[in-house]
Amino acid sequence: MAEPSKLNERTLLVGCQLQGKDDTLFESSMIELAALVKTAQGDPVMEVSQKRERIHPATVVGKGKVEEIEALIEEIEVDLVIFNHELSPSQMRNLSEALDIKVIDRTQLILDIFAQRAKSREGKLQVELAQLEYLLPRLSGQGAQLSRLGGGIGTRGPGETKLETDRRHIRNRITDIKTQIKTVASHRQRYRERRKTNQAFQIALVGYTNAGKSTWFNVLTDSDAYQEDQLFATLDPMTRKLKLPSGMVALLTDTVGFIQDLPTSLVASFRSTLEEVTEADLIVHMVDISDPNRDKHQETVISLLKELGADKIPMLTVYNKNDLDHEALTHYQSLSVSAIRNEDPKTLLRTIEETIKSSMVPYKVAVPSNEGKLLSELQRLTILEHRFWDDEYNVYVCEGYAHPTLPIYDQIQTLIRTGDIDTE
Template identity: 65%
Template sequence: MKKEINEKILLVGCQLDEDDLRFQYSMKELEELSETAQGEVAAILSQKRDRIHPSTYIGKGKVEELAALEEEFEPDIIIFNDELSPSQIRNLSKELNARVIDRTQLILDIFAQRARSREGKLQVELAQLQYLLPRLIGQGTSLSRLGGGIGTRGPGETKLESDRRHIHRRIDDIKKQLQTIVEHRERYRERRKKNKTFQVALVGYTNAGKSTLFNRLSIAESYEENQLFATLDPMTRKMVLPSGYFTLLTDTVGFIQDLPTSLIAAFRSTLEEVKEADLLLHVVDSSNPDYHQHEETVESLLNDLGMDGLPVLTVYNKRDIRHPDFVPAGGADQVLVSAIDSDDRKRLLLKVEDIVIKQMDPYHVLVPASEGKLLSQLKNETILKKLEFLEDSQAYEVIGYHLEDHQIRGSIKKFQK
């Protein structure tokens, strides 16, 4: 396989009123995003300002400094740590020779690389087109430099600037296709609801270790890599609790600070899957010095998506390499684990089972030995705490918990003690 040649990158950030540490983390994240997109960071330029410069993002003197850095390092691409306006991109492109892109374009590019399912690819393309559209107006020849490489994967490679009507038509077409997929998923979800299956969803900041947990807690193969946005498409698999009870576990796309609004909108339908969950496992990377900020970002995005009312168990992951300053937030619904440690995973599953039981109704029945089908159902569809054969009555004493409104309620009513 031919090894991809890494593009050389200059990073540019503008620090406003946020504290130094927060700004450093944001720039570090931009560097990680650039590496995830197969880029190589040659130099970083930053400036402290009261506000963003309306026409060039950074001040005039800094633009000159950037031009000098460009001459020294000869980068292929210059990436800015915020979303640039169309006029800022235009003005900067006049002063610089390398391609100018922003954080949003970089994230969209990574999503374009990562999307595997048809829906994921359509959602990325939609977000890219919606981002591109206002940036085509009056740009003329400047966009003809879109050749290939970071920030141009996906629809950026086609010369879409020649026909804005084509973009509008494509956007409408994608929206129709996505609507069909959403309707199909809704029908599938309704079926799952009818079958009363307990649903658990993994959420968390990108690279917190959700896919690693997902692969080890379920019977699955989700892409697992120490990279930002390793998972883009949601995946649902069976997860078996210690009692033998089956639940469904969904892995989702990682959240990120300053996630482009077009992407939140595009992935809303994907995250609808999370809305249906009975429990969220919020995975937090305890080895990351900025873990607290990551927690807040995810909580705020869940809030924006109307999912703040769902029960949450916070899973502090990477216990084995946790940061020396790490202190878990207070509260009972949290657990500190390492996804690669089997004892930790057992502890996590027991904790999940306790939460599941709290959302269930208890039952105590004597089921005749002849009722084999019902006994089998109780084993598979409820959480059993006791199953004992009583010689004298030739029946099984069964104590357990079932989901409220589960159809099994009617079957066991006549055997209730």
């Protein structure tokens, strides 16, 4: 357990607004940085920002602003300075020497939160890989700063014991981790293939961090996934069965929340986890309707989905937390819900089923009475709308919708071709 003093490190936030960056977006990014600090169990006590035409190559902000930050550190007694900008190795070194205090950037902060959240072996390996790849170019000249860290925000996780080891050892460790991740990823791939073989329709729940995905995951699947009003409450993906109103059973996967300016190294490290999204037959995109920057958050998610190659998958956009904001939105194919209203889970399930149905193919098939297994599969793996017993032919006539990518569809087509009963 961390020392109590480390649970609420007093933190000074520093932002640099470049020319052309919208004031609202910049302020949103700084608010998000403060939320990230709180999630990392820190205490954001003050914010300092500067408008510049371009980033100062040595210290991000100008010399005068660095001196102002130095004076503030003494005045308000902070333990840590966090820049809302990824610092280069030389900027990190220059700022640490000038301010004589621990300095980290947004990327390190996110890595720290991921280190706290990772529970699975794969998640821990991915965090350590991202930490070490971030650390490697920043080793030179950081001896004094690293020896001062001693724990706290930006130093947690599997990689912290490697901070003062040499480059060769870190490179070897990176190679070893990549090998282990490949092995775990291959297991995950086989698991996904087995799910396909078992004919499961797969739904991925995605969205900006803290959009309410885990809350809805728990409501819809009667599960107990970790949920909290904080950023990155979910890191390791979780998959559970989801029963739709027709009786069809799908698999719903809760995924890690997206965020603007998500470090490239994290996207790369977590690619195997994020591939859960690329394997989906439907993406449910959850948006926090009460967030004033919801449009920007939507753009961020859609951009990352495109980067992952998942932008062609059918998507249902769901505006969540409408109990906090009643404004009607018309962007995308959308539904407005709140997890605290009793009728909304049923509404969401019906809408998901209707969305799935729109990508399915209608069928009408005669099933012999001795094909009990097939009848059960039609109920479980398709949207079975009508089933009745035909006394003349001693068969069940089933009507519904089946997804053409699932094996059950091929079974239906075979039965239609070989059957000698007119179901028209």
